[in-house]
Amino acid sequence: MKELLKKIEEKSAIIGIIGLGYVGLPLAVEFAKKGFNVIGFDLNEEKIEKIERKISYIQDVSTKDLTSCVENGKLKATSDFSKLKEIDCVSICVPTPLRKTKDPDMSYIISAVEMIKENLHPHMLIILESTTYPGTTDELILSEILKNGYKIGENIFLAFSPERVDPGNPIYKTHNTPKVIGGVTPNCLKVASAMYSQIIEKIVPVSSTKAAEMVKLLENTFRAVNIGLVNEVALMCDRLNIDVWEVIEAAATKPFGFMKFLPGPGLGGHCIPIDPHYLSWKLRSLNYNARFIELAGDINSHMPDFVVQKLGITLNKFQKPFKGSHILLLGMAYKKNVNDLRESPALEILQLLFDYEAIVCYNDPYIPEIKTENYSIKSKILPDKFYIKENFSEKYVIPEDGEYFDFRKIDAIVITTDHSCYNIRELVKETEKNGGIIFDCRNATKGIESQNIFKL
Ligand SMILES: NC(=O)c1ccc[n+]([C@@H]2O[C@H](COP(=O)([O-])OP(=O)(O)OC[C@H]3O[C@@H](n4cnc5c(N)ncnc54)[C@H](O)[C@@H]3O)[C@@H](O)[C@H]2O)c1
Numbered sequence: 001m002k003e004l005l006k007k008i009e010e011k012s013a014i015i016g017i018i019g020l021g022y023v024g025l026p027l028a029v030e031f032a033k034k035g036f037n038v039i040g041f042d043l044n045e046e047k048i049e050k051i052e053r054k055i056s057y058i059q060d061v062s063t064k065d066l067t068s069c070v071e072n073g074k075l076k077a078t079s080d081f082s083k084l085k086e087i088d089c090v091s092i093c094v095p096t097p098l099r100k101t102k103d104p105d106m107s108y109i110i111s112a113v114e115m116i117k118e119n120l121h122p123h124m125l126i127i128l129e130s131t132t133y134p135g136t137t138d139e140l141i142l143s144e145i146l147k148n149g150y151k152i153g154e155n156i157f158l159a160f161s162p163e164r165v166d167p168g169n170p171i172y173k174t175h176n177t178p179k180v181i182g183g184v185t186p187n188c189l190k191v192a193s194a195m196y197s198q199i200i201e202k203i204v205p206v207s208s209t210k211a212a213e214m215v216k217l218l219e220n221t222f223r224a225v226n227i228g229l230v231n232e233v234a235l236m237c238d239r240l241n242i243d244v245w246e247v248i249e250a251a252a253t254k255p256f257g258f259m260k261f262l263p264g265p266g267l268g269g270h271c272i273p274i275d276p277h278y279l280s281w282k283l284r285s286l287n288y289n290a291r292f293i294e295l296a297g298d299i300n301s302h303m304p305d306f307v308v309q310k311l312g313i314t315l316n317k318f319q320k321p322f323k324g325s326h327i328l329l330l331g332m333a334y335k336k337n338v339n340d341l342r343e344s345p346a347l348e349i350l351q352l353l354f355d356y357e358a359i360v361c362y363n364d365p366y367i368p369e370i371k372t373e374n375y376s377i378k379s380k381i382l383p384d385k386f387y388i389k390e391n392f393s394e395k396y397v398i399p400e401d402g403e404y405f406d407f408r409k410i411d412a413i414v415i416t417t418d419h420s421c422y423n424i425r426e427l428v429k430e431t432e433k434n435g436g437i438i439f440d441c442r443n444a445t446k447g448i449e450s451q452n453i454f455k456l
Pocket of ligand 1: 019024043047093095096108129130131163164165167270271
């Protein structure tokens with residue numbers, strides 16, 4: 001252990017990152033920026049090629065940082081897993097999606113562990129970062145390593161450390177977000193803490209890998225449940241004819257005992273809609289029904305239906321059926337200022353409006369094109385006056401070969417994601433001028449007076 005600790009402290013330890021996505025690439029760059037030699041592993045050749053060509057495909061990784069790490073030889077990317085033999089500390093950052101049955105899909109972790117096992121050598125540190133159910137590190141990794149005859153905490157080290165990255169967050173990045181770590185043994189914790197403290201300001205040790213796995217699930221379940229609660233408050237306010245946004249704003253003035261969550265068209269992203277199901281799945285195997293998770297999941301997953309239903313009722317008041325109405329969805333990413341479409345509720349709203357035969361299209365400057373099994377559509381172009389240029393994040397794309405949205409035909413604009421780059425005031429003015437309504441799922445029209453604005 002002493003030798004590995006010395007290597008980490010001297011930054012001569014070679015760091016491996018398996019899975020170069022939203023989590024893995026920022027982590028790899030952070031280690032490389034601190035002077036470590038980093039090898040990133042991925043099955044996706046396109047991503048490897050982009051790294052070699054110094055093109056960042058992750059919004060939170062600047063091209064400038066990536067370029068300097070690649071040019072000074074600190075960061076390399078490969079799909080050749082035999083290079084794991086050179087690695088001292090390896091972090092697994094592969095996806096943990098749900099199957100259609102809502103059961104965890106552990107195949108990515110299993111395959112990454114298989115690669116590590118084939119290239120395992122003494123004094124290696126392995127850390128799992130992927131979000132998963134409590135017990136995974138022990139059940140899927142420890143048991144495999146022990147088969148090779150290693151002594152955990154003596155000549156091999158294993159820990160779980162959840163990733164907390166919040167894509168698009170301008171303040172909290174990898175280096176200043178405290179890192180929770182649980183080791184299989186105290187020595188495992190010591191080595192893993194030594195590694196992360198090289199790039200992260202604050203380490204939060206916990207007593208076991210299971211506790212660390214549960215911390216992540218508590219954090220994301222907390223968000224899913226509170227969003228579920230506030231979405232239900234929105235449904236109740238709708239029945240009571242009360243403005244839910246006004247209620248939340250006022251409640252949020254309480255300086256203690258209240259934390260502000262906002263309703264919206266539903267949950268999205270790779271974490272909040274998925275992670276709590278890892279916990280409820282595990283609990284089901286222990287004959288326990290995770291009721292809050294199930295209820296929040298039910299409410300959140302029905303929000304797109306509610307949006308479409310309320311939009312339909314609103315259009316109906318103007319004698320407009322869905323069929324044939326021109327509807328523009330504004331913002332398709334699952335949250336503002338990011339280019340991540342995974343699990344985005346706007347996709348479900350789009351599909352429902354297609355089903356109702358509306359003439360529906362979208363604009364999202366971060367998502368130039370959407371391709372699914374059923375359709376392939378491009379973002380409509382909006383004239384410059386509808387954007388606030390200084391609010392664009394680095395990665396926006398205005399498609400050159402796309403079509404302009406024709407406001408003269410507009411029946412409704414639905415604000416599904418309130419990217420900061422939208423000039424909402426101008427959009428409202430133009431929509432109103434052309435006799436369309438604005439259906440605002442995010443309270444982006446706050447402070448704008450118009451008879452044509454309707455809110456969630
Ligand atoms: N995206 C987030 O905001 C976020 C935040 C916290 C935690 N997490 C968790 O981190 C994990 C990774 O999420 P992500 O968003 O980075 O996913 P991602 O899909 O962006 O990236 C995962 C990468 O792993 C690669 N991959 C898949 N199988 C592989 C294998 N066997 N070997 C090597 N590479 C492989 C994929 O090609 C992909 O590039 C998940 O468990 C997720 O829940 C994500």
